[in-house]
Amino acid sequence: MCLKCHGTGRAQCMWCNGRGRRMQMELCQHCYGNGTESCQMCQNSNQQCDGCAGKGRVLTYMRLTVTWKNNVFEFITDQNSEFSSDLFRNVKGEKLVMDEQSKVSGITDFPDPTIIEVSQNALEQHWTRFSSCRVLRQRQSVERLPLTRVQYCWKEKQLSYFVYGTESKVFVQNYPKKCCCVVM
Structure with a gap:
């Protein structure tokens, strides 16, 4: 359906603004006093809809977004200052x-x-x-998260490392030598 005339084929006269008269008394020569004229947009014929391409059906989708959020509170007792x-x-x-x-x-x-x-x-x-x-x-x-502190001596220095978790991961804060040695 035409958006200007809503399918009637007639639209408000642009010369008299739909009053049918100009200058209060004079009949509008364009619409002959009717206040409407042939729709210039559709020229009194059906237009093809841009939304459905003339098929009469419009396919639409609605999207619903659900956000699940987990809020976590953690507390660790017996925190050791050397172990993060x-x-x-x-x-x-x-x-x-x-x-x-x-x-x-x-x-x-x-x-x-x-x-x-x-x-x-x-x-x-x-x-x-x-x-x-x-x-x-x-x-x-x-x-219960296992944490073991291992103390050792290397080149007359007292050092330590930590073994933690059931996976036995190792954390060393200041490893004394940077190459050629692996802690297992």
Whole structure:
């Protein structure tokens, strides 16, 4: 359908602005007092629709984007100042507690009271921070991550390195020699 005349083939006269008269009394010579004239855009014929190419059907798609976001709270007890706790993110440990539900409750029965307190505080912070969001699932776990400090002497210097995670990864802060030696 023509957008100017809406399929009628007639559009408002551009000389008299649809009034049918010019200069108040004089009849419009262009539209003969009718106020409309033949539509110049479609010339009183159907136009091919750009949207459907004249087929009468328009194919449309709707896109729905769902974003799932995980919010993580981590706490590591017994942090050693020489060993960066960030290294624990890349290793696995032994799972001691695992709870996954739509809403978990804080840990109440655990030998270390620090873990109980941190669990309660973390859940309270989570509900305060995300109270306006739809929380689908919560998971709470406690892992034991092995960490061993190995002390050794090299060229009369006391040095150390760390073995951590169940994968037994090694971290050396100041390795004494830069070539020809590998710590296994």
